[in-house]
Amino acid sequence: MKCDEAMRRLLEHDNAPGYPLPLRLHLRRCAHCRAEEARLRAALEELKAVALSPRDMDISDAVMAGIERLESYRRDVPMYNWIGGGLAILGGIVLISFSDSFAWLRGSFGGDFEVPLSIVLGIVITLYASAFIATHLDMAESWMAKRRG
């Protein structure tokens, strides 16, 4: 189970004994979700402890301040996944010329087949590099700032 799925299931349940087994297993091995679950449980306990009277109902400032204190919840793809994906694409580009399917296609279409294939592979590696750069803009920005001195 991934973290976003765990968060979705966590929000569906309001008590720990009712958690399904996959969620309990995820919480056991994932420190981030375990901390989030503890925060949710603490917030629920605070809500139970506070008796709201009608004149106290304007809590929007307190809620907005609480939201601003929360750290953002985003999915981080580990760097080794990016490197593994890039190596898989590069390996595919190198190894495709040795494959039987490529030999068969070359036999069927002749040398004209290699130009469109090179264009497609170039687009694939360009899209991959664009996605990597777009998701690591903050890292690139600090690297550029370091280079400028």
Ligand SMILES: [Zn+2]
């Ligand atoms: Zn998790």
